[in-house]
Amino acid sequence: MKNEWPLWEVFIRGQHGLSHRHVGSLHAPDADMAIKNARDVYTRRNEGVSIWVVEARHIAATAPGDKGPLFEPSESKVYRHPTFFDIPEDVGHM
Amino acid sequence: MYAQMIKTARSGIKTRDEMTDRERAFQDKIDADIKIEPRDWMPDDYRMTLIRQIGQHAHSEVVGQLPEGNWITRAPTLERKAILLAKVQDEAGHGLYLYSAAETLGESRDELVRLLHEGRMKYSSIFNYPTLNWADIGAVGWLVDGAAIVNQVALQRTSYGPYSRAMVRICKEESFHARQGYHAIMKMAFGTPAQKKMAQDALNRLWFPAMMMFGPHDSESTHSEQSMAWKIKVKSNDELRQQFVDQTIPQIEYLGLDLPDPDITWNAARGHYDFSDPDWDEFMDVIRGNGPCNVDRMKDRVKAWEDGAWVRDGLLAHARKRARVAAE
Numbered sequence: 001m002k003n004e005w006p007l008w009e010v011f012i013r014g015q016h017g018l019s020h021r022h023v024g025s026l027h028a029p030d031a032d033m034a035i036k037n038a039r040d041v042y043t044r045r046n047e048g049v050s051i052w053v054v055e056a057r058h059i060a061a062t063a064p065g066d067k068g069p070l071f072e073p074s075e076s077k078v079y080r081h082p083t084f085f086d087i088p089e090d091v092g093h094m
Numbered sequence: 095m096y097a098q099m100i101k102t103a104r105s106g107i108k109t110r111d112e113m114t115d116r117e118r119a120f121q122d123k124i125d126a127d128i129k130i131e132p133r134d135w136m137p138d139d140y141r142m143t144l145i146r147q148i149g150q151h152a153h154s155e156v157v158g159q160l161p162e163g164n165w166i167t168r169a170p171t172l173e174r175k176a177i178l179l180a181k182v183q184d185e186a187g188h189g190l191y192l193y194s195a196a197e198t199l200g201e202s203r204d205e206l207v208r209l210l211h212e213g214r215m216k217y218s219s220i221f222n223y224p225t226l227n228w229a230d231i232g233a234v235g236w237l238v239d240g241a242a243i244v245n246q247v248a249l250q251r252t253s254y255g256p257y258s259r260a261m262v263r264i265c266k267e268e269s270f271h272a273r274q275g276y277h278a279i280m281k282m283a284f285g286t287p288a289q290k291k292m293a294q295d296a297l298n299r300l301w302f303p304a305m306m307m308f309g310p311h312d313s314e315s316t317h318s319e320q321s322m323a324w325k326i327k328v329k330s331n332d333e334l335r336q337q338f339v340d341q342t343i344p345q346i347e348y349l350g351l352d353l354p355d356p357d358i359t360w361n362a363a364r365g366h367y368d369f370s371d372p373d374w375d376e377f378m379d380v381i382r383g384n385g386p387c388n389v390d391r392m393k394d395r396v397k398a399w400e401d402g403a404w405v406r407d408g409l410l411a412h413a414r415k416r417a418r419v420a421a422e
Contacts, residue, residue, distance in 0.1 A: 003407060004204050007197065024263075025194045027203065029406075030413035041187045044180075045267075064134045 007056040008034040010041075012048035020052050028053075096154030096218035096242060098309040098381070100147045100317060107323050124325050129255040132198035140324055144254055145199050146215075147326060149206045152192035153217040159185045160394055161225040161387075162234060170228055177274050178231065184267050191263055195256040211396050219377060222385030223303045229282055229289075229296035235275015237297075237304040237342070243268050244338045245308065253325035276345065283349040294351050301354035302372035308335040310374065339367050 005027035011020035023042050028034035034053040169175035193203040209215040250261045282293040309331040321327040357370040
């Protein structure tokens, strides 16, 4: 059996109530050690208040080749943005 | 920093006509400053060159802990000891970020470590010089990390996404390294005559090895052209070296120390300092393994890896046992 520790992806919630954000990865034998190592490596300067780790092999992702069909359709739907609609100034803030 | 003499995996640059459609589309993305991400298509040579460069960079961070770790127990005050410990811990983190970036290209960390230990990959020549006394520790932070910052700030714009993001993170931490080093040297330069003498001696000995960190002259740097076209490298060796000299001279003058190279003069026409070359024969000799500390560094590195094997294996055996029990 290969004796290489599995790869984990690390997500940290910053100080200001934001979502957990991907910050990097590391190797660890299990989840407990992954969290301990993430704490040592990725929060040495007050970067976070909460840590998630997930083994990299459990992450499903879109394929780079599907970028067009997946994301281009939204480019033409400008009416989904509030700035599409001109509201007269007389109406006030909306 | 810390990547020198990286062989590009191919020689010469293909013209647009010689490129396949995929290669042309890839080069267009690079030219438009669109980052390349791990699962995007990329030429094999781009991937290989990156693995070499990021791997060597990672090895440098890890081996770079050795000359400084040597002084943790002998730091002059508890505060300096805590600071040095934090810096050395950062270097381990920098190694990790970089190995992680290399792993996104399909090369495992253990494999890169194996190549280093077998002498088939290198680390920066600078770490084959000794740190003889406490002044050297200050000078390493100031000059070596200072030179590394110049290189790494440029590399934040490198074309490969994970490498670029690792550089952004490393640069934030590296600034602490340079400043703590300069602060330690300031104490000595403004201290007793004996302390000032030590600071001068450290500067004199480490100046040229620091200059070598940027690698050979552009005219000798045969592999740079393709790396620049792929934006793996963003600035040339000579550009970066000049930038380092220009920013460091005023720092030396502030300390009241003598310049370590008698040829350093302000060249108003160029708007830069002129300076003399390091001894390139010495550089090549250190790269080939004959520097003052090459043998010791590798011996210590391999010993640390082998001595840690029982911990790595034990933790893995424990994790597997717990998973098995949980499954039953």
